[in-house]
Structures are given as C-alpha cells and as structure tokens.
Amino acid sequence: MSKLVLDILKSRFGDDVLETHSQFGDDTAVVNPAKWREIAQFLRDDPRCAMNMFVDITAVDWLGQRTPRFEVVLHVHSLDKAHRIRLKARVGDDEGNGAEIESVFPVWKGANWFERETFDMFGVVFTGHPDLRRILMYPEFKGHPLRKDYPAQKIQPLIELRDVPDRFGPFGADEGMSFGRQTHDYRRDEETN
Amino acid sequence: MGEMTSGSGGSSIRVLEGSETGFATTRFDDLLNWAKKYSLFQYPFITACCAMEFMAMASPRFDMARFGAEAPRFSPRQSDLLWVVGTISQRQAPALRRIYEQMADPKWVFSFGTCASCGGFYDNYTTIAGIDKVIPVDVYVPGCPPRPEAVIDGLLLLQDKIARGDREPAIVKPRQDPAVVAGNLVRLGKKSTTET
C-alpha cells in the first residue's frame, strides 16, 4: 500500500534510510537517528506522504542482543492517503547511556505524552521536548521499569509499608461468614470426607 | 417474658411484656452497634476494574441501599466506611493512607476485589501487594472483580462484625454448593471442599 512512501524516503534521504522491510504488511524504515526529526517533518509535510495523524511512539530494549541498545519506534498514519509507516531509529549503548534522539513534538504535538512515557519507561531522552518528566511512574522512582535489566518485582515504595505478620491470616479455613449466614456448614463437609 | 434476638451477631434485646406499651432492654453497646451497622456512610476509593462492579452494586439491580449503606460521601471526614475498589499502585498509596487518616472513628475498610486484597496478578514493580500493607482492613472480598453477590456477602459480613464489635479481618468465602462440588470437581480429599 505505502511501499510508495518507503521509495520516497529512500530517494529523498538515501543513505540515512538504513534498512526497510514490509513484514506482515507493515512498512518499516530504520533511519539515521540524526535525521529523525527532519524525516518526521518531511513525512508530515510532503504531499505524497501527508502523515497528518500521529499514532504512537515507543521503544524496544534489545539488551545484550543488539547495539545500539534501544530501538525508538514511531507509527504515523495519513488520513487522506490512508497509509501508515513505521519509523525506527537505534540509539544508546549497552549501559543505556547516550540514548538520545530529537523530539518530534514540534511536528506532532501528540508526541508529547508518548515521548514522556518512553522516557519514563526506557530512559530514552528526547532532546527539545518541552517538559520531559516522568509520566506513569512517580518522580522519586529510580531506574526505568521496562528496560530488560529492571527486575519486574523490584518495588520502590513511596511510604513505608506496614508489615503484615501473617498476611494470609484472614484467609484461614474457619474464617469468613459468621454462623448465621453461611450457605452450608463447612465443618460438616470436612467430617463427611 | 419473651425474648427475641435482633438480627445477627448475638446482640440481644429482651422485650418485657405486661404493660400495654411494651418496652425493651438491651446493652447500650449493642444498641449503638445496631445503629452503626445500618447507617454506613461510604467513601468509595475507586480506581480500577472493580469500579464496574461497584457501579452495578450501586445501581438498581443489586441495590446497596437495601443495606443502609448506599449514601456516598465524597469527603472522608463525613464517611465511616472506606471502599477500596481496585488496584492500588505505589504512586496511589500515599493518597489512600491520607484518606484513611482523615476519616473519623469509628471507621471500617472494605477491600473490594483481589487486587485490593493481595495485589492480584499484578505482581510487579508498581503495585501494592494488598492494601493491608498500607491500612488495616476489615473485610476482604476476593474476585477479579467479585460478583455483586459476593460483595453483598461482604457487606453483611461487615455489618455482622460491627454488631459483634469484632475488628478481626475477615474474608468472604466463595459460595459453593456441596452438590455442585460433588458433581463437578475431582474430590482431592479435604482440601477441595474447604478451600475451593
């Protein structure tokens, strides 16, 4: 459908389009991070692309499998042409340093929260973003949860938690509805078998 | 000299006959608890999926008003029953604790659903594994989300506890019909009946 767009990109930006594929019918272009915003701008303004609808920005962490480590993924859609494209750029080293890329907020202001989220979850810094704060996690949170090296169960409580001595206390066998309102007598069951 | 017990929870009212206007004696606490249990002002602390079932509870079909617990107060200071409905994230926890601290005694906490009770299957970096890690809880209602019937059970259980002046945490048991259990389940001895 939008093979066209890929061709346009290749002809327009040449070597800055590192690779392209159309797996599962999604047209994808991996581009040079330095040209990120420029290409985004082009996609929006060029009448043949006319990507006027912002869809999604996220990232993928390829820890230990690829360098650069992060893949910033942008999806945009054109209402009039009814075609989509996925733009990808690879940034950041194995420690996650230098994960920087230009913000496309000036191009689509919808990128605002999506870039904040990507920053929050992956620590990818979007230069030129108006306010790059955490959005889903709280400011006190250390680290970036969706990185593959962040342990899924590592909590960082804001307030000290009560220690519940035996947290399954109330879940004991003989707890629950008082005698008056039970569907049936559990003790008798236990006796019968 | 007839005796009748009021509702449940063992509080007893002795009705003395003999005079044309009968009068009753009871213990003051019982009377007070009896009054409390039927006038629960709730503060719905609603966050997640369970809100759907909470709506269902409030709406005509499973009418919470029947139990004198319908009046919502959106100020913690005016309410005495805190419904925690849904997942509480680490970020939400301080708000929840503050709300709880703002409520005036006597106050009860109703943990609505699995997430509120133990964190549910959100066993990760952002979820509180059960609100009892933040505030004390009176009644746990399991279910994801719990069916309104279960919630009603929980409500009645809570009223029971109030009447009995009992602050031990309690959990609503999943209802099970022995016949169904016998028919459908592979009986694995005691456990299957006591725990399913």
Place this chain on the structure above:
Amino acid sequence: MATIKIDGREIPFEQGDTIIRAAHRAGIDIPHYCWHPGLSVAANCRMCLVEVLPPPGRPAMQLDILRWDAEKKDYVPARKPKLIPSCQQACAPGMEVLSESSEHVEEARAAVQELLLLNHPVDCPICDQAGECRLQDYWLEHQRTGKRMKQEVVHKPKGVVFGPTIVYDAERCIICTRCVRFTAEVAQDPVLSVRERGNLNEIVVSPGRELDHDYTLMTEHVCPVGALTSSDFRFKARVWFLRSARTVCQGCSTGCNAYLDYDPRSNTPHRHRPRDNEAVNKYWMCDEGMLSYRRAVENRLLSGLVGGEEASLDDALEAAKDQLAGLKDDPSRVAIVLSAQHSNEDNFALLKLGRTFIGAKDFYVSGKPLGRGDKILMSEDKNPNTRGVMQLAGSPAPKPIAALLDAIKAGKYSFVIALGADIEVDTQNAKSALSKLKGVVTMAAHDGALVQAAHIVLAACAWAETDGTFVNKQGLSQRSERALTPRGEARPAWELVARLGKELGYAMTEKTLADVRRAMAPEARSESGPNAGRADAGKPEVSA
C-alpha cells in the same frame, strides 16, 4: 573436501561419515531416536529416513504400493521412492539427500511417529522426561494428528527397578536400544538386553544381575523418552523450571564437562548432565560424577567459625587477625596449604598472599585421598584441580599433608593458613597436631578435617556458586560457570583470601574475579592446553 547436498544445502563430510553424522556436524537436525553419535548404529527407530536421489542418469529405486484414495474409497496402486535410514547410509561425494523437502519423508516420519505413540500411555503429566522428550517435540514437528487406532493400548510393566539408581517403564519405552548399546559398548558391562518381540518387547536386566555398574545414570541420559528414569531425579523437579550452567564435574581429576541443572527459584541444584566434549568426556559421565552435584548443598559451611562457634565473616576475620598476630616476625614459621579441591583462582590468591606478602617458604596441598578409578572416565585422583595447583605453585612443588603433619610434630610451624577441608591422611592425628599450633585459619566450603582442626574457619563458596578454572589430569584448563547464589554467608575463596590479606595489613587489591584472572594471566597462559576454556565454546545446549 567431499560434500553432499541435504535439501539443496552443501555440507562437507569425512571419509566414512553417515548422512546423519555429517548433518549433525553441520548443525542440521535429522529427527532420530536410536542414533547417538557416541554409540554404534542400530537403525531400528526408522525416524531418520531420508530420500536419496539416484545418481544422474540412473533410475530411482521405486516401490510399488497401494495408496488409499479418498474419492474412490479404495486402495489404488502407486509408486514411491525407497527411503533410506540416514544413520546407516554412508555419504558418497555429490550425494543428494532430501530431508525436509520431500513429502515422502514427511509422510514416513509421521507414520513412524504415530506407530511409536500407538501404545504410549498418557503419562506426560507424571513423566520426568516431559519438556525434554523427543516424542513430544517430534509429534509437534512431524505428526500433529491423532492416532487412528481405537483399541485398548498394550499394557506392559511399569516402575520396574533395574538397580539402585534406575527405574524402567516399559510402556513408555520405544526400544531404541540406546541403553542396551551403551551398557555394552561404553560401560563394557552388557547387563541390559531386549526381550520378546513386536509390541510386547521390553528391556530387561540379565538374570541374576542388576544395573549397578558405574555408569548406570548414563542409560537414563541416553534414553530419548521417559522410559528410564533415575531414582535420584525422579519426581524432584520439572525440567522447564530448571536452568543450566556449564560446569566442570568435581568428582575426580578427569574434569568431565557437565551441565548443572538448578532451580533458580529455590536456588537448589537438581542434577548433572554430561556436556559433549570430544577432548575430555565425549558424551558421558560416571554415576559418581553425576551425583556429585549434591556437594553444592550437602555438608556445607554456611557461616564462619571461631573456636567452633558460628561467627559472621567480619568477626571471623577479626579473630583471624588476632590469631595470626606475630606471623610477620618469622615467615618461616608459616605453612600455607593449597587445595586441589579449589579452582585456580582461589589457589592463586592464596599463593600470592603466601609468597608475595607473607613470604612463606613452605607450601602444602590438601585434597581427597585416592579412590577407585577405571579405564573409561573415572580417575583415582578424586581432586578436580590437582594439576592446576601443581602448575600454579611451580617448584618447589607443594608437599602432601602428611609432610605438613611431620613438620608440625617437629615443631617447625606455629601458623597454618589452609584452603579446602579434605585431607588424605587420618583425621585424628591431623587434628591433634594442628590444634597445638598458635594459629590455624581454614577457608573451606564443606566440613572436614581441616575445618575441625582449625581455630578459625571462613566459609567459602562451592564450585557451583562461583566461576572458576580447573585443570584436569590431561592439563586441560576448563572454566566452570556459576550456577547458584552462595548459601549462607559463603563467599568465593579468592575473596576471603584477599580480605584476610587486607586484614593482616597487606596490599591485596583483588576486588573482582576479573582482577584475579588478570593477575594470574601469565600462569594461565603457560598452562592453557589446546582446549583451554573449552567450557566457554558455545556447545549446543542439548546433546544428541
């Protein structure tokens, strides 16, 4: 080099290779049950059938068959090429083989698979093999249909005890005879054989014998299905919860390459599996070695000891400092005991402390006493790193513990710093001798003579809890990966040595294992044999 084509892919072969061996070497998986690279060819499972194209200009060998025709509702005559077991057919230059790309082959494999599952019990939920079972994998890859047989399956004996270590389930058995061949060819004790025929046949132990030689667990390992199970691993764990670390067996100085399978959730080891290494153990391990994984948890020291009382690491180090006070006055009164049970890194650290800093003259080596060996794998020297220690220490070579005791009786020493717990001589007189000394500090992972004799003990990691290099009797230095997280307060021995050195006021700078390895690089070079660090060579996780 001569080549053959498999599915159009060119692969080389050596003189006398069978097709499947050449493919195996080239990393192409031709499904097979009975074939094993280390065993003779039986060609009885028929899973590895392939289609071999005739040489150019020669007619293909065709079979006349009757094929079921769905429309006609009848069998109609048809022809199909004769398939050949690739485990038996030797490669010829330019031979063209169709494996995946031939529908005849696919059909044949599906048929074989269906046949093998015909009488198979519904055991997966209770079968230890589930998760690493060929029957499961190949069903999904090659059959994917239900069986057509409706009759009751044939029932055969279950839970037959073959010996102290092996339990046999005839219903799961596919009679690939791998175990039979293994016992005959590798273990050289042909105690297993096949009885009966057709769908009634089963594996039996020779009358009057039981499966009790030194390589019984290997029969379980070579079994492609869940027929043979080891009574040690039975019902202990589910394999899909286990992780594997590439370790070196600690049983003897052969240094067999092994996978240590452990459960990361409970941090417990569950079994050893041999890791293919042509240069050392080929595909095998001995029972002793297979069961030696237990040493990672059994009889362990979980915290330091001061005068027999448990103590934290810091307290122990403190006490050690007092105990060893005055050791600097006369280095000649200090004896350093290295350990053939510990890795090069550990010994090197101690060696450095002793030689460079304390300036001790005399070095001894502790270790297990000699044991039983054989011609196959087991060596009499039950210490994994004897040769490593000798190479590290150079000359004069460390003396045995016996010599140490004599010297102590002669009143030569007042301080002993020892690594490892086991000694080859009688425990009692060792204790009596050592306890007289002014200061005895032992770093060990397990309880043992040196531990009981010592005033101060520092708990060290077992091999499974830290990386290490071990030099086997051939002089092959092999790396062993860390599997478990250290139990109790155990720390790697090299770290203990370093901290002890610091405590004593020496400039031991090693912070990480990398430091130690860097420091010992020269020795490492001198010792590294042809297959140095073979353990790191990425071998396939699953052996044939």
Place this chain on the structure above:
Amino acid sequence: MEPLDRDLEEGLLELPSEPMMLNMGPSHPAMHGTVRIVLELSGEMIQKADVQIGYLHRGFEKMCERGTWSQIFPYVDRCNYVSPMLNNVGFALAVEKMLGVTVPERCQYYRVVLGELARLCDHMICSGAMCMELGAFTPFLYFARAREIIWDIFEEETGARVTHSFGRVGGMASPPSKFFKEMVRAGVPRVLEFINEGEKLLLKNRIFLDRLEGVGVMPKEDALALGWTGIVLRASGVPYDVRRAHPYLVYDRMEFDVPVGTTGDNYDRFMCRQEEIRQTARIIEQALDQMPDEGPINIDDPRIILPPKNEVYTTIEATIQHFKIVMEGIKVPAGECYSYTEAGNGELGFYLVSDGSGTPYRCRIRPPCFATTQGLQQLITGLMIPDVVPTFGSLNMIGGECDH
C-alpha cells in the same frame, strides 16, 4: 433590586491577584480515581492545568514479557475494563496477524457481535458516568440497568460478567451458546429503550445542555495532531473509524453510518456516543442475521489451538499438544507487527515484537485514551472549574488503559 457594589470600582477592591493553585484528584469523584489535575486559577478561571496520570499504572507491558502469548488475555481484559471484549478481539487479531492465520467466518461474526455488545456498554457507561458527575444520578441508573442486560448475555456466553478473558489466539474460548442469537435479539431492543428514556431525561435538561454546549471545543487539526481517535475525533468532525477506513473481521459487510460532530465540544462528543450506540445496535442486528449457525469457531492447527479437554485426559497425542501449548506457548514467528482495531475509545493498537519463542519479547499497547487525555490540558485551559467535570467526563478516560 440593584447590586450593592454598583459604584465600586475593581481597582478599589484590594483583592489578592496572584493565581491560586488547586489540586483535583487523584481520589476525586469526577477524576475516576486515577487522574490528578493541578490547576492554576485566577478566580474561577483556569490559567494553567497540569494533568498527571499514572495512578493506575499496573505494569501491563512488563507483565506481558513474562508469560506466554495466551496468558496475556487476562491482562488485556483489564486494560479497558469497560469493554474488555474489544481488547480481547484486538489482541487476538494482532497475534493472528503475526501467525498469518484467519479465524473461521462464524468466529469472525461471533467476535463482531460480542465486540459490539461491549462497545454498547462502553458508551453507555461513559455517558452515564458523565451525567452522574454532573449531578444527574437518575439517567446513570437507567444506563447501569441497561448494562446489566448485556452483562447477562456476556455471562451466559463467557461465564464472567466483566473480565471475560474469552478471546483466544485463533478463535474463541468456546462456541456460541445455544440461544445466543435469541438472547441478543431480545436484549438489544430493551437496552435501546433504557437508553432512549435516559437520554430524554438529559436532553430536555437545561443545566445539562448548558454545561455541555460550546464547552471544551477541540479543532479537528489539533485533534489529529494529538493522535485522537474514535468518538472524540469524530466529534471534532473527522470521519475516521477504523472499522470503515481499514475494515477488519467482517465489518466491510456491515451497513452502518459513522456519526460525525461539527464543533467538537462536549455536546458533540455526547451526541456522537449516543448515536454510535444506535449504529452499533444496527451492526449487531446485521451480524446476527449473517452469522452462520454451523461451522467451526477455532482454526484447525494443533500448534495454536488447545485440544478438547476430554481428549487431553485420554489420548497421548492430545496430551502432548496441550502440554506443548501450555508449557512452551504458541510459537509466534520472529518479527514485529502493529495491529489496530476500533475499541471503545478509538484506535487500540498493539505493537508486538516476537523473538520466535513462546513469550512476547515486547508487547506494546497503544491505548486510545492515552492520546485523548493528553488533550485535556488544552481543552480546560481558559475554562472554569465546573467545566472540567463534563469535559473530562466526555473524553471517557479509562484508567487501566490510559496508565497501562
């Protein structure tokens, strides 16, 4: 009676003029319990607004990387808990896109019907909650009662009222029940009645209208740039509906109109929702008529679909199949794909990355109301405090979805 302060001049009154900060939420009846808005006020006018979300962040994407593909369905359910079935279908479609399989026709219709029923709930609850927050409690009760009717159908079909986890890769958990069509045919008209009554209560109510009309206007260009989709976008006058623009399942065989607003204010959003409810009812009707009564629900591929339970217990082949799928998961070919469907609030996208194993390498959800909510700031700036409530309500922000 004339005002007392007629001859007072603003200048003479020494009122403090520095802006006042006001905090709304997170636990505020109108904030759905999961959003916090920090307002900078002068008087009652909102000068600045900072919308803060994340109070219901439950680590959806992290959890997805820990189970098999099919174990994600429960999590997807709880992302948009107002219309779980739409999420189920959306995710199933995404994985099927990667697997390159298409479910049988009957299943496609089944998915359409169930999905549209969920859409009904979604819109009703949004409208209901909105008017409740505006103080009109009664219509909410009507809508809630109507929802119960649909939930009964769901319960009959899936066994659960709210979170069904009914979708499966390559089909559905179970075929339609015997009286499925009858139930729906009987249920939907009753639902519409309730809705009409509830609507009458609202649309004749001056207060309600005044608080909606002309409040919270969003121009279409901004809406597009913000990534708005679904109702809110259509209310701004952009006729973009995934079901129409890029039909999936069998939506291309359905006759339905896409309601479009003119100004893009709260009123348009409300009315679009109400209208779409009726269109949805139309779709359901047609789908029921076209849906075949016979035929398979699941695709026929033992690598994807679980075998029937009774076979699992009796035959080794089925046991192996079950075992492989449950323990190792469905093997999804390595690669990446973005699949999108029209959910309750708009375009629900799934960006899946697979490394060929049974577990997703990355499962990114593109929640429609994440984009919607980020427009709130622009909407309420310059309005008055009471306008926040209907504006926020009309956006239909769903915590679970917005915060992942």
